[in-house]
Amino acid sequence: MPRGHKSKLRAREKKRQAQNETKALEDAQATAADHPSQNLPAMGTEGPPLSYQGAAAAAFTDAHGAGEGNPSSPQASKSLSKDPLTKKVILLVRFLMEKYQMREPVTKADMVNSVVKAYRNHFPEILKRASALLELAFGVDLKEVDPIRHCYAFINKLDFSVDEGFLHADSMPQTGFLMMVLSVIFLKDNCASEEEVWEVLNMMGVYADKTHCIYGHPKKALTQDFVQLKYLEHRQVANSDPPRYEFLWGPRAHAEFTKMKALEFLATISDSTPSALSPWYEEALREEEERLQARMAARAQSRARAAEAPAPSES
Incomplete structure (x- = not known):
């Protein structure tokens, strides 16, 4: 194959790979406007739709005052006035942030009575969207730990518990x-x-x-x-x-x-x-399989060592 043709093929392959990477990032930043069931705010786009940081920032600045260098806040404020359901989502994020910072438990009754109120029929959707914002902006999962009393707990996606000094000044990870x-x-x-x-x-x-x-x-x-x-x-x-x-x-x-x-x-x-x-x-998937095999090998090695260990002597 002529050298010039090979160069063109390599250039075409690099361009295709770059396009795939760009598409993956764009998909990750896409709004859920195409998915009404989720309806998460847009990420990385101009105009009224909120980014997930913008939504969390709106709640954060409501609770703690305007933040320096936050271009999303004006857009957040405009969007909140147009969509009452989104406003409830933002208010619930703010409420949950305060609960997280105070290390206080959360119940469904707390959320409905303090925030959701007249929109209680929309509570599942509001909670779903607020939980997604907490996860995406702060890496915090909100998990129901008591389905009878509807109690919830905050779980960090990564273990920052050993680094308490590494939290944000207002204790959001x-x-x-x-x-x-x-x-x-x-x-x-x-x-x-x-x-x-x-x-x-x-x-x-x-x-x-x-x-x-x-x-x-x-x-x-x-x-x-x-x-x-x-x-x-x-x-x-x-x-x-x-x-x-x-x-x-x-x-x-x-x-x-x-x-x-x-x-x-x-x-x-x-x-x-x-x-x-x-x-x-x-x-x-390959990494998951490798991790599974490593865990199985470690368990087998542990069992083998236990079997080889001398039995305790009787007194």
């Missing part, structure tokens, strides 16, 4: 921010340049040079905090002049997060399923 970055790294063949990461974060209204009302100082979090906690590796690209930098998963991310969790996170944003994000789904 930065887990959702970290999970988005880890997901972007996975989509970029497990190694993403700083430019690629910030391109996605900018679409979310998160900028390196601006304090964010939810995530504080994003650049410091990425290049210092997450690195110190071993969730991220931040290294110089080999032979780059001027120096350029890239991100990889750190050892703690490999221990507490998985590629399948990354796809589940992205699928939640796009109201899709992990299997729809091919070929990353196949890679995630």
Whole structure:
């Protein structure tokens, strides 16, 4: 095959791969407007629809005052006045944030009587959307732990419990921010340049040079905090002049997060399923199988050691 034709084929393949990556990120940022049952606010788009950070930011700034460098807030305020159901979602997010910060339990009765009120017939939908915003913006799951009394508990997607000092100044975790970055790294063949990461974060209204009302100082979090906690590796690209930098998963991310969790996170944003994000789904499945085999091997080794151990002597 002529060399020129080979070059064209390689260029075409690179372009196709880039288009696939872009589509995956766009799907992850798509609004759920195409899926009325979910109807999650839009992410990374201009105009009235709220981004999930914008929705959470609206609740956050309502509770704590306007945040510096938060371009989403004006749009959030406009959108709230147009949709009473969305307003209830935002108010419920605010209520749940306060409960999380106070480490207080939550019940259905609390949510209905304090927030939902006249919209109690819409409670399942309001709770579903508010729970999704909590998960996406903060990496916090709201789980029903007592189906009889309808009691709920907050569960962090990653284990920040050993790093209490790493919480936001107002005690909301930065887990959702970290999970988005880890997901972007996975989509970029497990190694993403700083430019690629910030391109996605900018679409979310998160900028390196601006304090964010939810995530504080994003650049410091990425290049210092997450690195110190071993969730991220931040290294110089080999032979780059001027120096350029890239991100990889750190050892703690490999221990507490998985590629399948990354796809589940992205699928939640796009109201899709992990299997729809091919070929990353196949890679995630391979990792799940490898983890399962490693666990089985560890159990077998543990049993073998126990069987070989000498029996305790009788006195």
